[in-house]
Amino acid sequence: MTAYTPPPLLVKTWLQLLGLNSEPEAAAHAKRMINRNFGSVDLAVLYLEQCQLKKAG
Numbered sequence: 001m002t003a004y005t006p007p008p009l010l011v012k013t014w015l016q017l018l019g020l021n022s023e024p025e026a027a028a029h030a031k032r033m034i035n036r037n038f039g040s041v042d043l044a045v046l047y048l049e050q051c052q053l054k055k056a057g
Contacts, residue, residue, distance in 0.1 A: 011038075
């Protein structure tokens with residue numbers, strides 16, 4: 001089975017939902033999606049940084 005990696009824009013949206021004073025349900029869903037796909041917020045941020053380096057390089 002192939003692992004699914006969400007597109008960077010979606011991950012960025014999830015992180016923004018966590019950082020904003022958004023609805024609690026939206027923030028909880030975003031955190032759940034981040035944890036399901038990356039295991040932690042820190043790893044999701046690292047993924048975005050790596051995507052930016054690939055794009056710039």
